[in-house]
Amino acid sequence: QVQLQESGPGLVKPSETLSLTCSVSGGSISSNYWSWIRQPPGKGLEWIGCISDSGKPNYSPSLKSRVAISVDTSMNHFSLTLRSVTAADTAVYYCARYPAGLRWLDHWGQGALVTVSS
């Protein structure tokens, strides 16, 4: 059974960089696509982007100038970097897996709350 676990700082200062890692167990990160999704408190889900099994990223146009997603196959994890954060980036950040190409998401991490505040 594939399991995903987000990790990283829960508090980031405005204008600084948010960094999260998603550790994957029970399966190889070298197969499937992987994604980051976020959810501001009390709001809906927003797709941030994804990375393919070949390491090619794809980003939401609204975040493309600030975001990077990378994969480390030796550690079986993938990462999210979001630069120049503001309070609007405060959210629960989820990592998730696509079981069959860039389509639906069948396994999700538990989520990591990141608060942007000085």
Add this chain to the structure above:
Amino acid sequence: DIQMTQSPSSLSASVGDRVTITCRASQGIGNSLAWYQQKPGKAPNLLLYDASRLESGVPSRFSGSGSGTDYALTISSLRPEDSATYYCQQYYSVPLTFGAGTKVEIK
């Protein structure tokens, strides 16, 4: 970007009721639609994909239908554990987009 419009935004129904949530895409998405259930403090859980295919382990009271731009999620007989927020998501084109959610409450 493809916009996904869900309705209603919330509903209240009794145990045993038939409940339908709709999702309209801003353009045709060729059945490239998934539905998720999210309970408070938890990650979303996949219910259906390809508009009508039930994910393994999901109760058969959940079903999906639709085509083109209009899709629906139906719960045939509402149970207390179905109290949650439901989201649709299109994967016809990038960026993948979600509906705003429908909160289902039990009367």
